[in-house]
Amino acid sequence: MKTRHKPIAVSMGEPAGIGPELALLAWTKRKSLGLPPFYVRGDRSLFIERARTIGLKPQISSCAAEDAPDAFNKGLPIVQTGNTLSDCPGIEQEETASTVVASIERCVEDVRDGLATGVVTNPINKAALYRTGFSFPGHTEFLGELASRHWPGERARPVMMIAGPDLMVVPVTIHIPIKDVPLALTEDLIVETAEIIASDLRNRFGYSQPRLAVCGLNPHAGEGGTMGTEDLDIIAPAIARLKEIGIEASGPHPADTLFHPPARQNYDCALGMYHDQVLVPAKTIGFDDSVNVTLGLPFVRTSPDHGTAYSLAGSGTARVDSFAAALRMAHVLANPDMF
Ligand SMILES: NC(=O)C1=CN([C@@H]2O[C@H](COP(=O)(O)OP(=O)(O)OC[C@H]3O[C@@H](n4cnc5c(N)ncnc54)[C@H](O)[C@@H]3O)[C@@H](O)[C@H]2O)C=CC1
Numbered sequence: 001m002k003t004r005h006k007p008i009a010v011s012m013g014e015p016a017g018i019g020p021e022l023a024l025l026a027w028t029k030r031k032s033l034g035l036p037p038f039y040v041r042g043d044r045s046l047f048i049e050r051a052r053t054i055g056l057k058p059q060i061s062s063c064a065a066e067d068a069p070d071a072f073n074k075g076l077p078i079v080q081t082g083n084t085l086s087d088c089p090g091i092e093q094e095e096t097a098s099t100v101v102a103s104i105e106r107c108v109e110d111v112r113d114g115l116a117t118g119v120v121t122n123p124i125n126k127a128a129l130y131r132t133g134f135s136f137p138g139h140t141e142f143l144g145e146l147a148s149r150h151w152p153g154e155r156a157r158p159v160m161m162i163a164g165p166d167l168m169v170v171p172v173t174i175h176i177p178i179k180d181v182p183l184a185l186t187e188d189l190i191v192e193t194a195e196i197i198a199s200d201l202r203n204r205f206g207y208s209q210p211r212l213a214v215c216g217l218n219p220h221a222g223e224g225g226t227m228g229t230e231d232l233d234i235i236a237p238a239i240a241r242l243k244e245i246g247i248e249a250s251g252p253h254p255a256d257t258l259f260h261p262p263a264r265q266n267y268d269c270a271l272g273m274y275h276d277q278v279l280v281p282a283k284t285i286g287f288d289d290s291v292n293v294t295l296g297l298p299f300v301r302t303s304p305d306h307g308t309a310y311s312l313a314g315s316g317t318a319r320v321d322s323f324a325a326a327l328r329m330a331h332v333l334a335n336p337d338m339f
């Protein structure tokens with residue numbers, strides 16, 4: 001008898017971005033890309049329009065989430081969620097925001113209800129959502145809130161990791177202005193983040209003793225306190241505490257020499273003190289095959305590592321690799337016994 005895998009729930013993402021066509025293209029190439037079954041929560045009419053715009057025959061299966069595994073063989077399963085939207089690639093429309101948010105919420109609820117094994121989120125336009133009152137910096141923090149709501153009593157301390165075959169990184173502070181980074185950095189924040197990384201790398205990614213490399217904040221990791229004091233006063237004590245509790249952590253490392261190939265042999269995951277310190281090397285080395293995965297949640301969430309790419313929306317030329325990698329990673333993380 002053929003085993004039916006439970007599907008992955010995919011959020012629609014920003015409708016004016018490349019998310020809708022990534023889902024369509026991924027479904028079309030599902031066999032060659034080795035993709036698990038998945039369905040999208042969003043507006044069916046938008047996906048039909050986008051398929052036509054990029055020159056695909058619209059093969060859409062409208063269904064309920066529970067019917068998605070069967071529907072997947074016939075067309076891209078869409079579980080109607082939110083409002084009817086008209087497709088305007090590259091053009092932000094305020095009225096789509098509630099559907100964007102509802103799509104994320106319903107995907108998480110589907111995992112809670114046992115209808116999906118994990119969530120892959122399509123990119124959102126953060127500034128557009130902020131303008132309509134969305135109060136979370138990004139998915140990462142929003143998913144932490146949804147986890148607390150739907151899995152009360154379980155750990156929900158989301159940590160963003162960008163994971164590729166050649167480099168895994170975590171920004172300790174995420175979407176905050178650079179001027180606020182030194183104020184936000186504390187020993188506790190670094191220790192707590194590193195503990196979650198070490199725990200998830202052990203329990204979900206199969207590392208027996210993960211090696212964490214911690215970046216300094218300042219040039220040359222502060223050059224002995226002459227180029228800034230956070231490296232000595234905050235980061236070094238945090239690393240000492242991590243070693244005391246048995247986590248293999250090194251640093252503070254000057255970030256400029258931490259990402260060339262021989263340096264990368266010495267650790268499994270690099271912790272940066274701010275977003276660009278580690279996302280720049282991660283996307284430079286692995287833009288097409290890296291995945292944004294949220295650690296510290298009671299459910300599986302991955303996402304492509306890129307954004308909405310408005311200028312490509314509707315062209316059908318966006319590369320589907322990172323989205324496909326996100327689907328495969330979600331499937332592996334959600335079904336550890338199968339791999
Ligand atoms: N997970 C999420 O929801 C994320 C959302 N964003 C959002 O995306 C929006 C645009 O951000 P940007 O910094 O411009 O990043 P972006 O990733 O959308 O675009 C950066 C560059 O990469 C190219 N690119 C992106 N994805 C591609 C693909 N699949 N194939 C080929 N080329 C691709 C774009 O054309 C552009 O030249 C922002 O509103 C930001 O908030 C950004 C990153 C992640």
Ligand SMILES: NCC(=O)COP(=O)(O)O
Binds near residue numbers: 139140
């Ligand atoms: N730069 C990464 C990014 O914006 C992804 O954020 P999130 O929406 O996954 O929290």
